[in-house]
Amino acid sequence: MVTTNLIILAPQGLHARPVTALIRLAKGFKSNISLQKGDKTVKLNSMLNILSLTIKGGETITIIIDGEDETEASAAINHFFTEELKHL
Amino acid sequence: MKGIGVSPGIAIGRAFIIQKKATVATGILLNGPAEIEVAIAQFDKAVTSAVNEVESIKINSPALSDNDFAILETQIELLSDPEIRESVIEKIESEHKNTSDALLETIAGFVQVFESMEDAYMRARAADVQDIGDRILKNLGNSGPANQLAFKPDTIIIAEDLSPSDTIAMDITKVIGFATQAGSQTSHAAIIAKARGIPAIVGCGADLIDIKNDDVIILDAISGEVFINPNQQILDEYLIKRNVYQRRAVELKALHDVPAITTDGMQITLTANISGAGDLVNVFDNGGEGVGLLRTELLYMNRDTFPTEDEQFEFYKNTALQAKGKPVIVRTIDIGGDKHLPYFNLPAELNPFLGYRAIRVCLDRKDLFITQLKAILRASVFGDLKIMFPMISNIQEIRSAKSILEEAKEELRKDGLPFKSGIKVGIMIEIPSAAITADLLAKEVDFFSIGTNDLCQYTLAVDRMNDKISHLYDPFNPAVLRLISFVIEQGAKQNIHVGMCGEMAADPLATLLLMGMGLKEFSMSAASIPAIKSIIINNSELKAKQVWENVKAMDSSEEILEYLKGI
Known part of the structure; x- marks a missing residue:
């Protein structure tokens, strides 16, 4: 299992557009991926669940990945949060 | 009448009213496992055809902006959201609701969750959920894809609220602005108007109902004012204001993307x-x-x-x-x-x-x-x-x-x-x-x-x-x-x-x-x-x-x- 803390570097937070990209990215991996904010954890496959967490710019979230391709998935998702998110 | 101007500018044109037909729950219950199975299959089929419908808008509308594209992609994700399916199936299997009722309740539930959120952006997402719900519902009823509305030139759209689907279907060469009863700075209608640079006023309230098709409308999206059938004096004044504003906006915009190079x-x-x-x-x-x-x-x-x-x-x-x-x-x-x-x-x-x-x-x-x-x-x-x-x-x-x-x-x-x-x-x-x-x-x-x-x-x-x-x-x-x-x-x-x-x-x-x-x-x-x-x-x-x-x-x-x- 890989657990990573990430800061949201997009000023408007995780809006519909980045969440769409994130879900599609997560779908490409076999591992179970979930996202945790505060005491709430949701699976990274539902737009509604992620949006309902209201994740804002500057907040810290935790990504938990468990499965056979967790290393690759973790690298891709870290890249999404540190690089791609800024341009979405 | 006053609302919130969300995309500045002045538009003078004729009203076109978009009304929504609401679907109500039937209360009909399913009878036996065979019907339950059919109901679930109906839902899955409706979702698939709704997704296909959005995909075909993507392919068949060459004039879509990046922003429109992103909205459509988001719609596809929402349409196939596992939480929606889980809730619908649950209502069908354990409460024996028919597909349409199960979907209506599910969507109403999620809409309410978003409407009660503190964050203004997230509250506005209730409209997206409603929108994809309506799309699945439409595909359940086999009514076929919605007709692209034919607008006359200089149309100003008047609506209770505009869904992403409505706004994307708008022919921007004919629609020069819109006013809605509901909506906020972060609602879809507002985002689309800004992205397309057409004047828009949201949150006008119930007074908007008085407008009839083909009424002459002035939208002053700078002050947020809407004029219905204005007199000649106001009309003349606004014709001048509009021209001045348009000229200035063109000048500023022309410079905006020009790099500062000698x-x-x-x-x-x-x-x-x-x-x-x-x-x-x-x-x-x-x-x-x-x-x-x-x-x-x-x-x-x-x-x-x-x-x-x-x-x-x-x-x-x-x-x-x-x-x-x-x-x-x-x-x-x-x-x-x-x-x-x-x-x-x-x-x-x-x-x-x-x-x-x-x-x-x-x-x-x-x-x-x-x-x-x-x-x-x-x-x-x-x-x-x-x-x-x-x-x-x-x-x-x-x-x-x-x-x-x-x-x-x-x-x-x-x-x-x-x-x-x-x-x-x-x-x-x-x-x-x-x-x-x-x-x-x-x-x-x-x-x-x-x-x-x-x-x-x-x-x-x-x-x-x-x-x-x-x-x-x-x-x-x-x-x-x-x-x-x-x-x-x-x-x-x-x-x-x-x-x-x-x-x-x-x-x-x-x-x-x-x-x-x-x-x-x-x-x-x-x-x-x-x-x-x-x-x-x-x-x-x-x-x-x-x-x-x-x-x-x-x-x-x-x-x-x-x-x-x-x-």
Whole structure:
């Protein structure tokens, strides 16, 4: 299992557009991926669940990945949060 | 009638009313496992055809913007959201609801969740959920895809609210604006209107019901006013207003995307002076490429105590985030002089401008300084922040300030807090002694920013607040010009950036002169950017150099100003 803390570097937070990209990215991996904010954890496959967490710019979230391709998935998702998110 | 203007502009046209038919629950229950199986299959089929419908809009609408595309992609994700399916299946299997009822309840539930959220953006997402629910529902009923509405030219759409599907189906060549009863700054209708640059007013309330098809409508999305069948006088007035607005918008827009490059290829960076994150929208609207001066005094004013590190951190973080990766030069606190804080008692001085102010206070009150530096450093991971020290008069002050900055970094390291260790450090050049020793100071810093207001007042020994001698305050005095030119020249020699953030940077008379000296970064109030940009793009570096050569030979500012006005 890989657990990573990430800061949201997009000023408007995780809006519909980045969440769409994130879900599609997560779908490409076999591992179970979930996202945790505060005491709430949701699976990274539902737009509604992620949006309902209201994740804002500057907040810290935790990504938990468990499965056979967790290393690759973790690298891709870290890249999404540190690089791609800024341009979405 | 008044609403919220969400996309400024003026539209005059005829009303077209879009009404929604609401589907109601039937209450019919399913009978037996066979029907349940059929109901689930119906739902899955409806979702598949709804997704296909959106896919086909994507393929068949060549005029879609990036923004429309993103909205459609989001719709596809929402349509196939596992939470929706789970809830629908649950209602079908354990409550024996029919597919349509199960879907209606599920959607109503999610809509309510979003509508009750605190965040305005998230509240507005209720409309997206409703929209995809309606789309699945439509595909359940086999009613086939919606017809593309045929609009007449100059149509103004009037609706209770507009869904993403409605707005994407709008033929923008015919629709010139819209007004809705519901909606907010962050609703879809608002986002689409802004992206397409058509005037829109949302949140007009129930009065909008009175409008009939083909009524003459004026939308003043600047003031938020809607006029229904206005009289000739109002109509005439608005025809003029509309033309003036359109012409200005075209001019500004034409300049917005044009890079600030001279006819012979000299590139100039135009940035803005701001006091907080809220100013940034205006900066980008005017074509600014970053922030040349973030004043931090606002943080300290209108309160009873010094702001804490965390409060300051939030302020810098917001600014860094809103700047979207563009550089932001943060000037450390400049108090003293004419700026006083009620909770920080500074004794009255005979010559406050020559007294205890800015960096002098900071080096003396290390506690205040280190708090600010730590907050800036912590925020530096959220964007491209740089630190600038004001009122530097000698090299020792730079070294002291930098060593306190290192202490701040060390404290953060100990606490395990992230920051950019290579953050760029610069100084204001606003004291003559700093200008004259620019060659020495340049070795200590990454950039200079020339503050012409103080540089002028100190060079000429003129108190700029004193009306009696205000005529002596003169940035075109050859002494001031020589100092500025020297600083620019030394910066270039030592390969460090030199910018200007004083009022002179926004003075159209000075633009060519400063470019001729070699200045490549101008920072000013956002509203001044278009005017300065238009000077840059219409002139050459060659001409600018000639202007400076000519001015160098003149001995008085009267002569210089006379000459500059003539070119």
